[in-house]
Structures are given as structure tokens and as C-alpha cells.
Amino acid sequence: MTTPQWLSVATLVGMMGLFIWGRFRYDVTAILALLAALALGIVKPKDAFSGFSDDIVIIVGSALVMSAAMQRSGLIERALGFVTRYVTRVRSQLVVLTASVGIASALVKNVGALAMLMPAAFQMAKKNDTSPSVFLMPMAFASLLGGLMTLVGTSPNIIVSRVREEMTGQPFGMFDYLPTGLGLLVVGLIFLRFGYRLLPRERRATASLGEALDISSYVTEVTIADGSSAIGETVREFVTRHERDVSVTGLLRAGVRTVPSLDLTLYEGDTLILSGEPDALERVIAGDGLALDGEQREMPEGSADDEIGVAEGVIGANSVLAGQTAGRLRLQQRYGINLIAVARSGERLTRELGKTRLNPGDVIVLQGPRGLLPERLRDLGVLPLAERTLRLGSSGRSWLPLIVLVVAMTATATGLVPVAVAFFAAAGIVMATGALPPREAYQAIEWPILVMLGALIPVSDSLRTTGASDVIAEALAVFGATLPAWGAVALILVVAMAVTPFLNNAATVLVMAPIAAVFAHDLGYRPEAFLIATAIGAGCDFLTPIGHQCNTLVLGPGGYKFGDYAKLGAPLSLLVVVVGTPLVMWTWPL
Numbered sequence: 001m002t003t004p005q006w007l008s009v010a011t012l013v014g015m016m017g018l019f020i021w022g023r024f025r026y027d028v029t030a031i032l033a034l035l036a037a038l039a040l041g042i043v044k045p046k047d048a049f050s051g052f053s054d055d056i057v058i059i060v061g062s063a064l065v066m067s068a069a070m071q072r073s074g075l076i077e078r079a080l081g082f083v084t085r086y087v088t089r090v091r092s093q094l095v096v097l098t099a100s101v102g103i104a105s106a107l108v109k110n111v112g113a114l115a116m117l118m119p120a121a122f123q124m125a126k127k128n129d130t131s132p133s134v135f136l137m138p139m140a141f142a143s144l145l146g147g148l149m150t151l152v153g154t155s156p157n158i159i160v161s162r163v164r165e166e167m168t169g170q171p172f173g174m175f176d177y178l179p180t181g182l183g184l185l186v187v188g189l190i191f192l193r194f195g196y197r198l199l200p201r202e203r204r205a206t207a208s209l210g211e212a213l214d215i216s217s218y219v220t221e222v223t224i225a226d227g228s229s230a231i232g233e234t235v236r237e238f239v240t241r242h243e244r245d246v247s248v249t250g251l252l253r254a255g256v257r258t259v260p261s262l263d264l265t266l267y268e269g270d271t272l273i274l275s276g277e278p279d280a281l282e283r284v285i286a287g288d289g290l291a292l293d294g295e296q297r298e299m300p301e302g303s304a305d306d307e308i309g310v311a312e313g314v315i316g317a318n319s320v321l322a323g324q325t326a327g328r329l330r331l332q333q334r335y336g337i338n339l340i341a342v343a344r345s346g347e348r349l350t351r352e353l354g355k356t357r358l359n360p361g362d363v364i365v366l367q368g369p370r371g372l373l374p375e376r377l378r379d380l381g382v383l384p385l386a387e388r389t390l391r392l393g394s395s396g397r398s399w400l401p402l403i404v405l406v407v408a409m410t411a412t413a414t415g416l417v418p419v420a421v422a423f424f425a426a427a428g429i430v431m432a433t434g435a436l437p438p439r440e441a442y443q444a445i446e447w448p449i450l451v452m453l454g455a456l457i458p459v460s461d462s463l464r465t466t467g468a469s470d471v472i473a474e475a476l477a478v479f480g481a482t483l484p485a486w487g488a489v490a491l492i493l494v495v496a497m498a499v500t501p502f503l504n505n506a507a508t509v510l511v512m513a514p515i516a517a518v519f520a521h522d523l524g525y526r527p528e529a530f531l532i533a534t535a536i537g538a539g540c541d542f543l544t545p546i547g548h549q550c551n552t553l554v555l556g557p558g559g560y561k562f563g564d565y566a567k568l569g570a571p572l573s574l575l576v577v578v579v580g581t582p583l584v585m586w587t588w589p590l
Helices: 003-021 026-040 055-073 075-084 090-107 110-128 133-149 155-168 178-198 235-241 278-288 331-335 373-380 399-413 419-432 438-444 447-466 468-480 485-503 505-522 528-539 549-558 564-587
Strands: 218-224 246-253 256-258 271-276 290-292 308-315 338-343 363-369 382-384
Touching (some): 003 447, 003 505, 026 447, 055 399, 055 438, 110 549, 133 178, 155 505, 155 528, 271 278, 278 290, 308 373, 331 338, 331 373, 363 373, 373 382, 468 485, 468 505, 485 528, 485 564, 528 564
Antiparallel strands (some): 218 271, 246 256, 308 363, 308 382
16 A cells, blocks of 8 residues: 555544544544544645535535435325324334334434424323433434435435446435335334343433423413314314313404303404413414414514514513513514413413413513513513424425425435436525425524534545545455455445444445445445445434434433434444345346
């Protein structure tokens, strides 16, 4: 090997050492590797930042934005909630959750699909009085398998598509991964259906400060709008249909306050006083097409361009709200904000929000321009609570993200536009239409991942430019020549799977894909099967919580320990190798 080749390999080995050491975050490690490559001369200054303009960065960032838009719409969560009304056993619920997250991961990036469906897992666990740990790790593993089915499901698929294009002039299409990915997902779902027993069922997450507040009886005011599914139902039917997650504590009809008896029929224009948890209220309001009181009120001048948000706070002893009603204080006219929900410990509130006398200690939800809310909380003497995810009064346009996503995937599948252009346009549309506010879009993008990709692309490419990848591939080919064809494919799959827990899946593919391609060429095989095997190995990290964001996402909420992943992940990894190798060779003949 030449000196540049040795330097390229040494840089990557040093980078892997830093990843394993964990002293620096993965994006910082990638930056250090890029700086080292520049200092050693194996990456030219003019190529140093070429990775940040690569299509991979655009696709991953745009996919994360679309995932956030789908999550905000609540469509998948509501659809899953409808199904699970009739699925009550833990094992059956596990199948529904894992299958749902697996399929969703083919449409949006797997970490986004998992984030969308985690709230449903918590709801089911709460109703079954079981630990969420039963559901969360199987869901994370199912999201990894589901992401293997399409180009945008996971970063490794995007990267190997580019490598194939560089080698053959033809990238992988949107659904070229489907036969292998679908087969592995089906086998994985069957395994998880029975293998979940390997997990410790008593694990529970440590309660957060927000959860410690235990606010479960918010009261809000809604109006039954035209076309609502609540029209014509009795109060009993309405409450039963929503599994008693909410209750009707008051009703206003034609300006007259009515006692909401269970046999009372609901009509369009009725105003309901609903009580329940914020998530339950949000599901009922969005699912039944109810109009939340205060949402349509005018905001103050100059706030049209400011994003509307909600804030949760507690009324202090010296607050101007104490002893007053929202109607008397004219909150909207004087302060430019709306009161949309109230919670009071130990008391059942039945009056309209505008006529409810507020007391010190009441927890309230205020809606208004985000830039104005902190100042108004201070002016009103309301103490903001620990930050929690509170979607009440901030619903997105539910169907638009799904429509935009379907159009984008269709456009790429038919070859009408490149993937990067289609998904970048989709992300722009959901932001421009308000389906996902720009603030939330930028928060959804995992900037450290994009920085890592942009920095590592030129570093990993140094293996090719210096010829080091050819040398490594030739060494592997010497060993691979003694193996049958299936053994060579399995070798690449196992190596990628072994490296991923320590290197990160995207970084693994950036390093391994060029080596796998040259390895295939030296053995006289076509590169497709080896590139797909690389993507599968890099995408299937089931052994640690650090190799993939999906595993990390469930670590805290599931209350898992580091070693819990291997208990369920080791047999699943072996299953992927045993089933995946012949599946890859059948789909992509050598």
C-alpha cells in the first residue's frame, strides 16, 4: 500500500476509535476526521465540503421534515387508534404496532415513523396496565426492518443507490429494495410476535418532571361543526365511542346551558364542555371535526406572520387572573391571547371557559403568537410549567402531508423527478401551506446527522481516490474466493452488521459500500447483491442502543438497559443473516 492509502485507512480507523470511545458526539468526530484528512492531504481543500451539497444530505433532511409533518397530522395515530379499539390482548396489540411502524417506515424515514406511533404504544400500555417496554423495543426493531423496503426508509439505502449509480450509471429505484425488505419485515414480525418474551417486562422509564405534574383533567370548550361525526349521537354514545377517555361536563345549546344527561342527543352548533387528558382531548377534537373555542378568534395586529402556539402554565397567587373570568378580563382583546383549556385539582369544572372563575393553582393552556406568549405569561402572573409536548389547539392540516408524500413518492417511482428534488419540494410545500410550521420543521431535522454525513462523504471517498478500497477489497476477495457465492454475500452482510453498532449506520455504508462493490468486481460478480447486503447489514443494528437513532429513541421511555438489546437483538440478527442472504441472491442474481 502507498503512503496516501495508509493515511486514508489510518484516518478511518482513528475515526472508528473515536466513535467507540464516545468522548465526542458523532458529528464532532466526523468533523475531526475531515480536518485530519485535510491536514494529511488525502482530501483536497476544494473537495472538503462537497458532501454538504450531496443529494444524500438533502434527501435525509427532507425525509425528516415529512416525517414530522405526518406525525403532526396525527393521521396514522388516529387510524391505529381505530383499529386497536377491537384489539385488546397484548400480543395482538404488539402485532398491530410492529406491523404499523414497519409499513410506515417504508413511507417516511424510520425514526420519524417510530416517533409517530410511540404515543399509541403508551396509550395501549396504560390501558393494559403493562409496561411500555413490551412494545417499544419490538417497534424500534420493526422500524429498522421496515426502513429497508424503500429508498427513503433509511439512510443506507440512499447511499448504496448513489454508489451503484457511480459504478453502473443506474441508481436503485424507489421500490427496488421492496422484495428483500418486505421478506425480512415479515420474518421479523413473526419473530417479534413470539420473541418479545425475551424482554424484561417490569422495566419502566423514570418519570419526567412533566409527567410528575399528573394533570389528567383538563377542561376545554368545543362546538360541534357541520359534518362532525358526533351529530345525532347521544352523550352516552359519544363518550362510549371514545372509550370514555373524555367526559361531557357541560353543554350549551342556543345560548342556554343544559344538563348533559347521557340520553341527550347532540346537534350541530352545540357547545360541549369536555374533560380529559390533553392527548385524549386532541384526538377527540381532531377525529370528530370539532371546533376548539378560541382557535378562530382574531389575533392582534402584526401577529399574522408569527406562528401560533400554545403554552401551559399555573396561575400564581398574585396573578391578575386569580378570582377573575377570561370573559371579564377580555383576554383576546386586551392581551392578544386565548384561553383554550383549564385544569383544577379535585374539582369537576362544568361552566364555559369564558365564565369559569379562575383560582390560584389552576393550570391553564393559552394560545397565541409564539413571540408574544412568554411576555403575556409574565404580564398575567402565570408560571410556565416544565416543557411538555402539548398539541391541544395546534393541529395541523391532517390530509395534506399524506397527499404531498404520496405525490412525491409517485413522482420518484415513475422517474419523473429525482428523489432529492421530489422530497425537497414536498418539504417546502408542507411548510409553505402551514401543515408544518417552519419552526417545527427545523426542529425536526437532525442537524448532527446531516453534519456527520456532509463531513464523512469526502473522508470515506478518500478510500476510493487513494485506491485503498481496491486494496482492502482485493484482500477480502482472496478470502472470499474460498467461499461459495452465498458465503461471499453473507460475509459482506455480517461485516456491515458487526461494524454498525460502533460506527453509525450511515458512516458504515459510506465506508463499506465502495469496498463491497470492488469486492464483487474482483470475484467476477455483479455489485447489486453486495450493495443491498451492505445496506441490510448497516440498517439492522439490533445489538446496542447507540448504533441507530430508533434504538436510542426508545432507550429512556422503555426503561431499558444496554444489555437488553442483545437479548432480543442477537437472535433477530442471526435470523436476518440466515433469511436475508438467500433473499438477496434470489432478488439480485450474481
